[in-house]
Amino acid sequence: MKSLLLNSLLSICCMTPPYLISGSKARAEDWGCQVILCLSNPGGPTQYGECGPPIQKLWRELAKGHSFPTCSGVGFHSSRPGFEPYYCKAGYRLAGEDGVRGRQATCVSTSPQPVSDALCSNDGDFGTRNDSVLSPHWQRQDGRRQCMGYPIARPNVRSQPHYVDVTIDGAATQRVWY
Incomplete structure (x- = not known):
């Protein structure tokens, strides 16, 4: 029954290679093959209930430092597990910063934005120190002088920081978070 449900899942996933359905090379009963089938689902690895148990087992095994499961007959490769606890919203990049508590993650705008004129000095040097903007400077914007800088934001914390x-x-290649 479990194999039939996974094969039904495969027929729904139009992006799944046909050899995964045939059973001649890879068998849906093998845990490693179940994981690969579920990960190949464009709707996400746990979109279908049948994928919940094999994917949850995968997360547990990877969290213990075990290697990614294999599936014979499938062209498959996985990286070593990684850890990335923070991310930034669109238009920002993750950067490290030395602070009073050591090295800290921060998000920095990828393009200059208008900021308070108080941050730019009249002579072109950096104005008032501000921990929320990097590199404030005067710039011509629409024919007038505008103080521009790279705003800094707090990074978001991932609920699943391992990948x-x-x-x-x-x-x-797709990154799978757990």
């Missing part, structure tokens, strides 16, 4: 990069059958 592996997975490539299935030479397709684009």
